[in-house]
Amino acid sequence: MRKLINDPAEVVADALRGLAAAHPELRVDADAGIVVRRDAPRPGKVGLVSGGGSGHEPLHVGFVGPGMLDAACPGEVFTSPVPDQITAATTAVDGGAGVLHIVKNYTGDVLNFELAAELAADEDVEVAAVLVDDDVAVHDSTHTAGRRGTGGTVFVEKIAGALAEEGADLAKVAAVGREVNERTRSFGVALSPCTVPTAGRPTFELGPDEMELGIGIHGEPGRERVPAGTATEIVAAALEAIDADMPLRGERLLVLVNGMGGTPLIEQYVAFGAVSAWLADHGAVVARSLVGGYVTSLEMAGVMVSVCRLTPELTRLWDAPVQTPALRWGR
């Protein structure tokens, strides 16, 4: 796989310099690995900070701006950010109302955000955390590190960000973030692996007629390797896994068909058509939808389906104005 890079070791910093050049409304420190919305800290507003390994763009740096995140801290590719970075982002966005950390449930992310929260507490910043673990592909949580944070992270960041923008306090913003996570499930399928720039070779091998069911977002293999299927079959496998865990019948849903990075938008819309038909057949309503690569794994081909069971309040917060590089509407 040929890559459009200069130096494998400089990919993250080079990309952040590009982000800064393209988005003057963001404050980007490419060397420290911190992206902050320009008007932060906003007095009295809860600050939202998220972060994780790079390679998932636009997550998280593309979601910094009014109505969503106040700051993001990208780590190396597929590697969690470090505590210093998270602490610096946290203090940079604290407007006196506290800071919410939105953390995807991966061991490295959890450990580093925990250490950062301790450091921030030393500087008298109140920090709460929401752990995102929406991935239904991981089964038995007592025998694993627990479910992973995947596509549902977009819902948590958007909806919690909207409530924070309205001036809600830290407890309320954290509560809505947890509510979204509890009402959200995701399942991903890979049609090809991806290549971490510093590693230079694919993270796993996949035959031409095979696919991986139940992937995470770091190029890790999934829970099962099966013969490749049609878009309709792939989508059905994802939705059946979700529906078995969280029944969808009778629900009004926010649905994301998320491209993993290497699957073109035309195929994502093929998938969305199949999702829509499957849900109609199973008595669920698509109330809001999003199609595109929002939580990617470098150039991995495949899709992830994420669904959130909406309430009127969550729908209102999803519809609220947002102005970030990757999501913008309502203004």
Added chain:
Amino acid sequence: MNAADLTAWIRRAAELVTADAERLTALDAAIGDGDHGHNLARGLTAAADALAELPADASPQQVLSTAGRVLVSKTGGASGALYGMALRRAGTALKVDEIDARWLGAALREALAGIRNLGKAEEGDKTMVDAFAKAVAAYDAARHRGTDLAGAARAAASAAEEGAQATVPMQARKGRASYLGPRSIGHLDPGAASTALIFRALADVTGGEG
């Protein structure tokens, strides 16, 4: 053993992990996300570089807490946090300038406690704890038999390697490999493999001839 030996240990660990970065990364690609070797090589090298800048009269505690702090801030991932906290905890246990076998044992036990406390992993979970706990137990057993520091460190290095190899048939219950369930069986855990290198580095700088 003194502060300079501890600095030599971190430098040697950086060399061994850098030399083996490809292998560690390949192990990680099999059951994780394929970045362990390069990340840890970067972190340990940064730690060794930071130690070179310390004043000549830095204490063992300063050496290990500095190495730990740099490892946490330069490595990333779970391994940076875990190894960094381990070194910081080990540093706080070292309250002397001249480290005998007993003091080193106390520091290693404290490092293991730090890893267990932060990572919540136990032996058998297919993590660095499987190598680390075996190494610490072997060190203590050797010391109780009257073996000197160098001999105990060699025993720890052998036990760490055995502990790492013992992860091959295990099914992972912690960390990213746990997502694979039974498919994690048959692979050497990369964290246990890097722990074995770190203990080999300790034996290298304390032992001389074996």
